[in-house]
Amino acid sequence: MAYIALKNINKIYPNGFHAVHNFNLEIAKGEFVVFVGPSGCGKSTTLRMIAGLEDISNGEFLLNGKRANEMGPREREVAMVFQSYALYPQMTVYDNIAFGLTLQGVDEDVIEERVQNTARILGLTDYLDRLPRALSGGQRQRVAIGRAIIRKVGIFLMDEPLSNLDAKQRVTMRYEIAQIHQETGATTIYVTHDQTEAMTLADRIVVMKDGYVQQIGTPYELYFQPANVFVAGFIGEPPMNFLRGKVQNGALRFGDNLLDLSRKLGERVKDYEGKELVFGFRPEAIRLGAAEEGYTLTAQVELTEMLGDNTNVYITSGGDQAILKVDSHDTPETDVPITFHIPMESVYLFDGETENVISV
Numbered sequence: 001m002a003y004i005a006l007k008n009i010n011k012i013y014p015n016g017f018h019a020v021h022n023f024n025l026e027i028a029k030g031e032f033v034v035f036v037g038p039s040g041c042g043k044s045t046t047l048r049m050i051a052g053l054e055d056i057s058n059g060e061f062l063l064n065g066k067r068a069n070e071m072g073p074r075e076r077e078v079a080m081v082f083q084s085y086a087l088y089p090q091m092t093v094y095d096n097i098a099f100g101l102t103l104q105g106v107d108e109d110v111i112e113e114r115v116q117n118t119a120r121i122l123g124l125t126d127y128l129d130r131l132p133r134a135l136s137g138g139q140r141q142r143v144a145i146g147r148a149i150i151r152k153v154g155i156f157l158m159d160e161p162l163s164n165l166d167a168k169q170r171v172t173m174r175y176e177i178a179q180i181h182q183e184t185g186a187t188t189i190y191v192t193h194d195q196t197e198a199m200t201l202a203d204r205i206v207v208m209k210d211g212y213v214q215q216i217g218t219p220y221e222l223y224f225q226p227a228n229v230f231v232a233g234f235i236g237e238p239p240m241n242f243l244r245g246k247v248q249n250g251a252l253r254f255g256d257n258l259l260d261l262s263r264k265l266g267e268r269v270k271d272y273e274g275k276e277l278v279f280g281f282r283p284e285a286i287r288l289g290a291a292e293e294g295y296t297l298t299a300q301v302e303l304t305e306m307l308g309d310n311t312n313v314y315i316t317s318g319g320d321q322a323i324l325k326v327d328s329h330d331t332p333e334t335d336v337p338i339t340f341h342i343p344m345e346s347v348y349l350f351d352g353e354t355e356n357v358i359s360v
């Protein structure tokens with residue numbers, strides 16, 4: 001039985017706005033699930049419904065198999081970490097972490113032991129006497145997480161907890177959050193708009209757009225088996241290249257290159273004659289030079305970006321554009337043609353109308 005189950009959950013705000021449509025998900029105990037999607041897609045709304053901070057308009061929310069729609073936040077045994085740390089500025093780190101337990105009247109000795117243990121997990125032992133203003137952003141966020149994990153609740157909810165940190169701190173905290181999860185084993189639901197955070201932290205990712213779930217899967221599944229153009233373009237950096245066009249004589253055109261779709265679709269290519277199709281390939285999936293296996297293309301190099309271990313190569317052919325990722329030792333010169341191939345298994349085809357992947 002699932003630990004948490006959301007069955008056909010919908011949220012319609014009082015102003016009539018339908019923010020979440022038929023959300024279905026089952027979460028196992030100890031799982032780390034990430035909701036990801038662009039701003040306004042309904043991630044926070046869904047998380048807040050799980051927390052009990054927002055009414056569920058319709059659908060059923062189950063905890064341990066029991067209906068929990070009407071339970072208050074306390075009864076649900078969830079702890080939430082928000083984007084803003086909301087620490088008490090006049091209290092020390094120790095008192096901030098201890099606050100929830102102090103309110104509950106827990107014994108001093110027990111509090112001391114749990115604060116010390118929490119501080120150890122979070123690397124805050126040396127900062128327990130400090131006030132929040134004497135901490136870095138990353139340390140403050142750790143205190144906020146400490147306040148949540150000290151309560152030993154079953155479910156840990158995090159809404160963009162790293163968004164106030166700079167890029168370096170985000171990487172460090174991401175690692176720490178993964179470690180805390182390993183150590184505590186708490187079921188975690190984490191909201192972010194950052195696909196890298198989602199990919200690195202999640203056991204499973206829920207990709208959302210405009211209030212609808214687009215796909216649920218492991219990071220591996222989302223990267224290698226995207227369900228549609230949106231997921232394919234959202235997961236991966238730089239995003240997947242999409243060449244759109246009308247199928248003519250069984251082929252799509254990319255500048256001067258003709259992509260013979262029968263090689264991927266076989267006989268089924270006939271079903272798409274005259275229709276819009278999207279040919280997708282990831283920048284990092286290409287190999288330099290021509291090859292019989294896969295699709296060989298030639299294009300013009302417009303610009304290169306050396307990033308250290310690899311280089312982004314911006315190419316055009318006719319009016320079409322794409323990005324290739326190559327080893328930086330192979331960085332090509334600009335304004336000259338480049339020939340590369342896409343291995344057959346790295347080619348994705350999507351229906352131009354529905355934008356759903358065409359399974360082959």
Ligand code: ATP
Pocket residue numbers: 013014015017019037038039040041042043044045046193
């Ligand atoms: P972000 O990353 O920007 O926080 P999100 O994916 O978390 O985005 P939500 O905050 O869940 O998005 O909002 C989903 C949609 O619901 C948005 O279009 C938002 O404007 C709308 N919305 C949120 N709160 C309310 C409200 N109280 N009344 C009406 N509409 C709301």
